Amino acid sequence: MIESVQSLAVDTELGHLYVTGTGTVGGISGKHISVIADLDGKNCTDISTVRDETAEAYGLAVDPDGQKLLGGFWLDPTPGNGIKAWNLQNIMAGFTPVNVGDAYSDYATFPVVVGAPRGKPTVTPAAAEPGATLTCNANWSLGVPSMQFYAAPRGAKTYVWKRDGAAVTGAVAKTLTAATAGAYSCAVTASNAAGTTTVASSAATVDAGFAALRLSATVRRVVARGARTTIEVRVRNTGPATARSVRTCVKLGKGFTVKRKTGVTVRRGVACWVVPRLENAGTSVMRLVVTAPQRVGTSTFAVTMSAQNGRRKSANRNVIVR
Known part of the structure; x- marks a missing residue:
């Protein structure tokens, strides 16, 4: 069990509590991540423990899309701090954390979610003939690698297509069949725990002379x-x-x-x-x-x-x- 808690994070989507600290698990003492489910307060159960002797955790955060658990660590033997990430889909099987940090300093980093999604969509192909299928590709930022700022979107995105600056009626999917010539652009809206962002693409040309x-x-x-x-x-x-x-x-x-x-x-x-x-x-x-x-x-x-x-x-x- 975890005897000395250092940090914790709550995943409301999966109903899990993630705790980092030191203690004895399976007769082995060391530094651990313990995953506890059933947050209704009636049956909290230790369902998995990941043991990590390489680092001492100083902070935890769940990313907005619910796919990774981030931790700020004091790394040994190199002094300084870094960020590690666990894949939440595999953590029950004892998934080994991966170091994803790119900066080290004299103080530990606490990963936090503080930014709404950021990205820049593009329309492909950039030039096409009438009747071609256009695709709105949203390239979202995954945030600053040190995880001080995390801006990944969470949940479904919404799309709006425009032709020559005017909205195309009923065009709210990722792809669009361009029936007539014109300049086509798309706007994508995405959200995470920090807010909602709408980003727009530059125009792609559909040319009758194509x-x-x-x-x-x-x-x-x-x-x-x-x-x-x-x-x-x-x-x-x-x-x-x-x-x-x-x-x-x-x-x-x-x-x-x-x-x-x-x-x-x-x-x-x-x-x-x-x-x-x-x-x-x-x-x-x-x-x-x-x-x-x-x-x-x-x-x-x-x-x-x-x-x-x-x-x-x-x-x-x-x-x-x-």
Whole structure:
């Protein structure tokens, strides 16, 4: 049991009391973290104890999202203080604490929750065609590493989408299908024990002049040593605009060589070609004849495609040489 209590923290979400101190647990004396449940006062039970001889705790705090227990420690043998964290999902199994502090001083740090969430969302992709799916990615700060300021969000977040500065009716999810052209931005609201914060993204452009391109590549999966085979690459424009300067490249699998072809440049094992214009509903097809190496093994062909007014696409294909 804990005989000398140094600090404690209450987790109201899980109904646990966390206590740090010294005492004897299982016949072993030392420094411990004891987890006590059933905070209704009727049946408080010691359900787990984590023994840690490396540090003496001077403070405990539960983080806002309820996933970690933070402790300020006086570390041995190095004088100074640091922060350790326990994963609350694993603490019942005696999870070993991880040192997450980055600063040391002559006095112990008491981790506390003092800040509302902080973050900056972004919309991806930054440029797209009408009908594309946009995603609001909120990158939340986890707080100052010394844990003097902790700003992680807790619970569900809420989303609001805008097009050209006006709210999009019914658009309150993390993703949005951009039906029409415009400048799309998102705002995310999150809360923790210290307060509520709303942060807004910069705008992503949905352009009717954007071309939605589809990339596919086919090649035989198994070829004989030294044999020739063909890799076929197709680029299809599904509109609405004409794609300009469509550049496609194939990085050859290890040991493969390519037969020279008009309109295709080959440099350092990469074959590339450019289609100046690809109309809406149009398809560009290129077939490259390649020769397999004499050594057996698996090689990867990496195919990439980009356009002046289209998003970059990629595809990998593996070929087994026998």
